[in-house]
Amino acid sequence: MPPHHPHLLRAVPILLLCLAGGAVIGDAAADTVHVAVAANFRSTQERLARGFEAKTGHSLVASSGSTGKLYAQIVNGAPFELFLAADEERPAQLVEHGFAVRGTAFTYALGSLVLYSAKGIDLIDGPTALREGRFQRLAIANPEAAPYGRAAIETIRHFGLAEALSSKIVRGENVAQAFQFVSSGSADFAFVPASMVRDVGSKRVWPVPFELYSPIRQNGVLLEVGAQKSAARDYLRFLAGNEGRTLIAEEGYGLPGAEEGP
Amino acid sequence: MTIDWAPIVLTLRLATTTTVVLLVLGTPLAWWLSRTASRLRTPIEAVVALPLVLPPTVLGFYLLVVLGPHGAIGGPWEAAGGDRLVFSFPGLVIGSVLYSLPFVVQPLRNGFMAIGSGPLEAAATLGASPLDRFVTVVLPLTRSAFLTAATLGFAHTVGEFGVVLMVGGSIPGRTQVLSIAIYDHVELLEYTQAHLLSAGMLLFSFVVLVAVYSANRRLEHVAP
Numbered sequence: 053m054p055p056h057h058p059h060l061l062r063a064v065p066i067l068l069l070c071l072a073g074g075a076v077i078g079d080a081a082a083d084t085v086h087v088a089v090a091a092n093f094r095s096t097q098e099r100l101a102r103g104f105e106a107k108t109g110h111s112l113v114a115s116s117g118s119t120g121k122l123y124a125q126i127v128n129g130a131p132f133e134l135f136l137a138a139d140e141e142r143p144a145q146l147v148e149h150g151f152a153v154r155g156t157a158f159t160y161a162l163g164s165l166v167l168y169s170a171k172g173i174d175l176i177d178g179p180t181a182l183r184e185g186r187f188q189r190l191a192i193a194n195p196e197a198a199p200y201g202r203a204a205i206e207t208i209r210h211f212g213l214a215e216a217l218s219s220k221i222v223r224g225e226n227v228a229q230a231f232q233f234v235s236s237g238s239a240d241f242a243f244v245p246a247s248m249v250r251d252v253g254s255k256r257v258w259p260v261p262f263e264l265y266s267p268i269r270q271n272g273v274l275l276e277v278g279a280q281k282s283a284a285r286d287y288l289r290f291l292a293g294n295e296g297r298t299l300i301a302e303e304g305y306g307l308p309g310a311e312e313g314p
Numbered sequence: 315m316t317i318d319w320a321p322i323v324l325t326l327r328l329a330t331t332t333t334v335v336l337l338v339l340g341t342p343l344a345w346w347l348s349r350t351a352s353r354l355r356t357p358i359e360a361v362v363a364l365p366l367v368l369p370p371t372v373l374g375f376y377l378l379v380v381l382g383p384h385g386a387i388g389g390p391w392e393a394a395g396g397d398r399l400v401f402s403f404p405g406l407v408i409g410s411v412l413y414s415l416p417f418v419v420q421p422l423r424n425g426f427m428a429i430g431s432g433p434l435e436a437a438a439t440l441g442a443s444p445l446d447r448f449v450t451v452v453l454p455l456t457r458s459a460f461l462t463a464a465t466l467g468f469a470h471t472v473g474e475f476g477v478v479l480m481v482g483g484s485i486p487g488r489t490q491v492l493s494i495a496i497y498d499h500v501e502l503l504e505y506t507q508a509h510l511l512s513a514g515m516l517l518f519s520f521v522v523l524v525a526v527y528s529a530n531r532r533l534e535h536v537a538p
Contacts (some may be wrong), residue, residue, distance in 0.1 A: 086485070091501050098502070115484045116501060124375065128382030130401050130483050228501050248503065 081135040082109045083283035086131055088122045089114050090138035092200070092227055092245050093161065093270065097136065103299060104290050110283040120197065126151055126275060133278025134287060136160060136270065139199055143273035156274035160291045162306030163268030164246040165203045168259040170234040173241070177216060178258030179211055187240035191222050191233035200227045203265035204243035210264045246304030262306065269308070317510070320487050321495035328403070328478075328491060329471040332410040336418040336467045337460070339411070344422035345448075364419070365413050370476025377409050377481050401483045406491070409477040417466040425459025426452065458533040465526040467517060 055096045063234035089097045094116040101112040115122075115130075119138045122142035122305050126132055126146060135152065137143050140159070146152035167178045175181055182190075193201035201223070208214055208221075224238055235238040249257055272291060297307055347359060365373060381388040381399040388399050399405040429452060437447045453460070475493040482489030484498065492515060499508035 095502050113486055115482065115486075115490075116498065117479070122479070124378065125401070125480070125483050128384070128400060129388070129398055131398075131485070132483075228503075230504075232500075252384045252505075 070146075075177060082111070083281060084111050084113060085133050085278065085281065085287055087112055087114045087134045087136060087287070088126065088130065088132035088275075089116045089136045090119045090122070090270065091116050092134055092138055092163070092247060096300060096305070098160075099303065100291065100296060100299055101297060104287055106121065107290075107295075108283070108286060110286070112287065118197070130210040131274055131277060133281055133284045136272045136273055136291075138268070138270050139161070140269045140271040142273040143287045146273060146275070148260065150276065152273040152275050153279050156288065157271050158273075158288070158292060159269045160272045160296075160307060161270045161300050162262075163200060163203070164262065164304060164306050165200060165243055165260040165265060165268075166249055166304075167205065167241055167260060168231075168234060168239050168244050168249050169256045171240060175241075175258040176255045178260070180206070181241075181258075182211060182213055182217070185216060185220070188220065189222050189239035189241075190217060190220050190228040190232070191224055191239040191242035193227045193230045193243075194223050194225055198226050199268045200243065200245055201230075203260075203268055205259050206265040207243065249304070260281060270305075277289050298311045317507075318495070319493045321490050321511075324487075324490070325472055325492040328406055328410060329468045331407050332414060332471045333418075333464055333468045335407065335411050336383050336414060338463060340415065340418040340422055340463065340467075345452075347419070347423045348426035363416050366416050370474070371480060373413060374480025375411065376461070377405075377412070377477065381405055381408065381481065393494055401485060401489060402479055402508040403471045403488070405481050406478055406489055409481040410471045410474060413474055413477045414467045414470045417465040417470045421463040421466065425456035425463075426509065428459075429455050458530045461526060461529055461533065466521060469522050472515070473519065 087097065087101075089142045091107070094114065097112075097114050097116075101114065105111050115132065117125075119142050122130075122132070122137070123142045123146070124136065126135060127138075127149070135143060135146065142151060147154050147157060167182070169175050169177055169181075173181070173187070184308075194202040195205045205214070208217055209303035224232060224233055227244050227248060230239075230242045231244045234242040234244075244262070246257075246259060251257060272288060274284055274288060301307055343362070347355060378400055380386050381391075383389060383398065383400075385408075391399060396446050397404075401409065412426075434447055434456065437451050439453050439525070442450065444488060474491070475497065478489065478491050479494055480495070482491070482494070484490050484494045490498070492511060496511045497509050499505070499511065
């Protein structure tokens with residue numbers, strides 16, 4: 053996505069803050085921040101971390117897993133300082149139960165769904181391909197546990213194809229598994245996050261319009277363990293800042309309005 | 315491409331520690347199970363076998379709750395000044411010991427039972443003390459059971475995933491063992507690294523099992 057000028061202007065104060073923070077804190081005391089990150093955001097997190105580390109001298113350590121498992125670990129004493137979840141419920145619950153700092157939760161990315169084919173089947177017209185049904189298996193993530201699975205079901209329902217496709221749908225435990233079903237050739241199509249697909253824009257990928265499913269708001273929050281650590285807060289600001297947002301968009305996520313920043 | 319050795323080193327350290335702990339704790343337990351007429355024998359045998367049938371994530375979740383700072387064990391432990399058990403190496407060892415318990419106790423118990431009471435009674439009439447009998451009669455006769463138990467305990471710990479993921483939290487350099495590193499590579503779509511580590515693990519497991527089976531065969535031939 054090309055950088056938007058309004059974004060640039062909007063992010064200038066945050067950018068300055070980051071630079072100032074980096075200059076002051078980065079040199080004085082390089083810190084290590086431990087981030088718990090939802091599995092779907094892990095590869096984006098790696099890129100963001102490199103940018104943040106180069107800029108501030110701090111380092112980030114990431115542990116990834118499903119949002120539900122990370123939640124259970126945080127509640128039971130995990131040493132994580134930041135939580136980048138794949139939904140908005142879990143960060144809110146952590147704030148409510150006193151495990152996260154009130155007022156720090158914000159949407160760092162909007163999940164965007166694509167229909168993906170690995171066998172080179174043309175998906176320029178995704179809805180038609182779904183309607184014609186000339187395929188054996190369609191992989192989705194478990195709709196009960198994974199927001200992208202729920203979004204996939206909503207999309208299928210939107211086209212009134214829930215019944216027609218019910219015998220063709222295979223469920224992965226999470227989006228990574230749904231993706232593996234397709235990349236291994238076990239399934240023909242999969243609904244996966246745009247962030248997992250390298251060739252967005254090719255005819256093997258049909259980006260599902262945002263209005264077909266309820267928004268997948270991925271919220272981040274500062275955990276109580278990291279409440280006193282300025283580097284942890286710096287990283288949240290970095291995510292919401294221009295550089296972070298540009299990178300997150302490049303990885304295939306949608307962006308929330310800047311007024312929602314931390 | 316560079317190989318990150320930290321998960322491999324951590325895994326070997328964990329498997330070694332777990333095996334030593336399991337041999338120390340599992341030997342008396344297996345001996346008791348092989349000799350007792352107590353009514354508790356059957357329920358205890360069932361408890362030992364539970365990790366075979368429980369999904370590792372279930373065991374991991376219970377351990378996370380019990381060993382955590384608000385848990386029945388973790389709470390008093392931390393109140394008494396202990397370091398946090400979960401998300402640490404000691405937590406991984408506790409989880410692995412429970413998870414691999416049947417793989418050590420069952421071969422040992424079978425080995426002890428196979429001796430029968432004859433050789434021990436003979437040694438006793440010759441005036442050997444219980445400890446003497448165990449060291450000079452039981453141990454030599456059950457070498458192959460000990461080898462099997464130690465190897466299965468070690469190999470099973472190396473291959474462990476669900477428990478360590480839940481209790482350990484996949485912290486690089488601290489609790490991220492080999493199987494979790496592989497899982498992370500797959501999640502990150504880094505299939506090359508995942509293949510490399512997986513192939514290494516497959517080869518390692520195969521070599522270990524072949525070595526044990528051939529050593530066992532030799533020991534069986536030597537045994538009286």
